[in-house]
Amino acid sequence: MARKKVNLQWITKASGRRATVKRRRNGIKKKVDELATLYSTKVGVVLYDENQDKPLAWPNDSEAKAMFQKFIDMPDCGKRFKKTQNQEELLSNLSRP
Template sequence: MRRKKVTLAWISNDSARRASLKKRRLGLMKKMSELTTLCGSKACLIIYSLDESELMAWSSR
């Protein structure tokens, strides 16, 4: 059984949009961590959000 295709649309509810961004950001960081561990390579991830004043950066050690 496969997943439904996700439709890309603007989330009008501010709190739901922030929660979705937070979940996706954590998922993306986890995937980057797994990839660098499995492949033995180095990587850097920079995420910028208009709602937040700071950049979120992740880099492999």
């Protein structure tokens, strides 16, 4: 059964917005878990929420930090990925006309 197209727009009611974020966050965590199971690999996700001070890391903080640190420590990262940018570079490029 096909689902109808969802129009992306700001959800005005705070309670509805929180419920939607919670539902989508759980859906993303489920998909990441399925990817990790299907491909027998480590997968890490960091989700930011406007109402929380600390981001949610999956599967847990220490494993996610270890995975991302391993990625950062990869040799030739700058040479291999020519279009890789950090957040400061991205924001400065977006602000240029």
